[in-house]
Amino acid sequence: MSILTQDDKQNIRDVWAKVFENAEENGKVVVIRLFVNHPETKKYFKNFKNIATEEELEKNARVKLHGKKVMNALNEVVENMDDWGAVVEILTPLAEKHKDVHKVGVHNFKLLFEVIINVYKDALGASFTHPICESWRKVFKLLFDFLEAFYTNTSES
Secondary structure: OOOOOHHHHHHHHHHHHHHHOOHHHHHHHHHHHHHHHOHHHHHHOOOOOOOOOHHHHHHOHHHHHHHHHHHHHHHHHHHOOOOHHHHHHHHHHHHHHHHHHOOOOOHHHHHHHHHHHHHHHHHHHHHOOHHHHHHHHHHHHHHHHHHHHHHHHHHOO
8 A cells, every 4th residue: 555655544544533433324324325326336235226215225224234344344454554465355355246246346436435535524524634535535546446456357367
């Protein structure tokens, strides 16, 4: 994760400490926002694709569960920012499952990452400064670049 400076890493850790305090709720907000802003992403979830309203999503226990999974995966990445090899070990099975089992297009990760940044902006307000936002954009670019390369390279196999 060489494009991340020490300041970037600290920005990410500082925000993450706040966000992960309530991982389940914040994860649910991320998943619901993804589905509301990008309803086409619901098609990858057999249990969510027929849920029509935001209120129904709010009440759905599986939405909360998936949100928690997203947050736990991000937590592993944040905890291992100083060890790219460990991050690759975290992302590889996640990428394999999303690509091969769930048939999720890689572009959906970009949508997810943008949603997460917007949720942070809304939740943290003025404390989510431009430099902090840019730190998150950098880490998500690294993650997306890895995922995109994984999808491309495994398609050629």
